[in-house]
Amino acid sequence: MFWRLLVPCLLLVGFAVPAHAAEPATFGVRPATAEAPDSRSDFSYSATPGAVVKDFVAVSNVSAQPLKLRVYASDAFNTPEGGFDLLPSGRESTDLGKWVVADRPEVEVGPRSTVIVPFALTVPANATPGDHTAGLVASLTTEATGTDGQRVAVEQRVGARIYLRVSGDLAPRLSIEGLTASYHGRWFGSGETKLSYVVRNTGNVRLGGKQKVWVETPWGSVVDGPALGDLPELLPGSTFRVSAVVPGVLPAGWIDGVAHIDPVAQAGTSPLPAVAEARTTTAAPPWIVVIALLGIALVLVLLTLRRRRSKPSPVTPAREVERVGA
Known part of the structure; x- marks a missing residue:
């Protein structure tokens, strides 16, 4: 099946979405042999620095008209939402997208037909160990009329x-950064604690993960957070922001918020990644208790002042003066 990478996009910045664009053409790319598409869902390789890998991509046109398509590779990255995306067409790749070169950078594909394009992946001699990710792209540029009447690409x-x-020392590792916790209580009963953090792939292989959060009180009780979805697969260096709310937390004065991740690596990854965990402390004031204590303290102060005012002042006895006669 074809993998849709991007929806139609404007090449020129600042123009409105075309009002009279032609119907998008339908085409796709997939792994292939020298003769026909094969059953692979992606291109996956293991290689040593300096190696050259040769393979084939099938470029298919499902439309009723012939298409002239560019074929090139581009570096991949994670979006803020954790999705998989590629660099914009005008931005130069610096990693795997630069190492992959198609034998034919442009192909003409007839209606409802497929063209097989050879390509080569040349791993630099100084390539760093671990995972490198890109996409092999087929691109079609057309013109349309914008809402302001101008032609846009x-x-x-x-x-x-x-x-x-790339072979070498692997370092599968996720880290939890910037963990914050804030408690939102009520006058009576329990409240909720909001936890926010960023998961960063600080290793050199792509990793997913299973995550959970909880809150601990000073006396050792634990309130588990809601079930969280699995982390998306993060490429090395990528981040993913997470927020979760833990309900049913008593105002214990001080509480600890904890985030925990069990990383999930690709099969054959060694060593296995270590668990990632972080904790932070925040105030969870029991306002009813605080107000009651303040009320008691105020009453004690008032009683003390009243007692001092009502206590009689001590009388100093008069001195007797002895007169000594002449």
């Missing part, structure tokens, strides 16, 4: 993912 891109693991 519209690009459609589809692609297939490329995963390369």
Whole structure:
């Protein structure tokens, strides 16, 4: 099946979405042999620095008209939402997207037909160990009329993912950064604690993860947070922001918020990644108790002042003066 990489996008910045654009063409790319598409869902390789890998991509046109398509590779990255995306077409790749070169950078594909394009992946001799990710793209640029009457260029891109693991020391590692906790209580009963943190892939292999959060009180009780979805697969260096609310937390004065992640690596990854965990402390004031104590303290102060005012002042006895006669 084809993997839709990007919806049609404007190549020129600052123009409105075309009002009279032609119907998007339908085309796609997928792994192939020299003769025909095969059953692979992506391009996955393991190689040593300096190696050259040769393979084939099938570029298919499902439309009723012929298409002239660019074929190139582009570096991949994670979006803030954890999705998989590629660099914009005008931005130069610096990693795996630069190492992959198609034999034919542009192909003409007839209606409802497929063209097989060879390509080569050349791993630099100084390539760093671990995972490198890109996409092999077929791109179609057309013109349309914008709402202001000007002609704008519209690009459609589809692609297939490329995963390369370069041999060497692997360091699978996730970290939890910037953990914050804030307690929101009520006058009576329990409240809720909001936890926010950023998960960063600080290693050199792509990782997913299973995550959970909880809150601990000073006397050792634990309130589990809601079930959280699994982390998306994070590429090395990528981040993903998480927020969760833990309900049913008593105002214990001080509480600890804890975030815990069990990383999930690709099969064959060694060593296994370590668990990531972080904790932070925040105030959870029991306002009813605080107000009651303040009330008691105020009463004691008033009683003390009243007692001092009502106590009689001591009388100093008069001195007798002895007269000594002449």
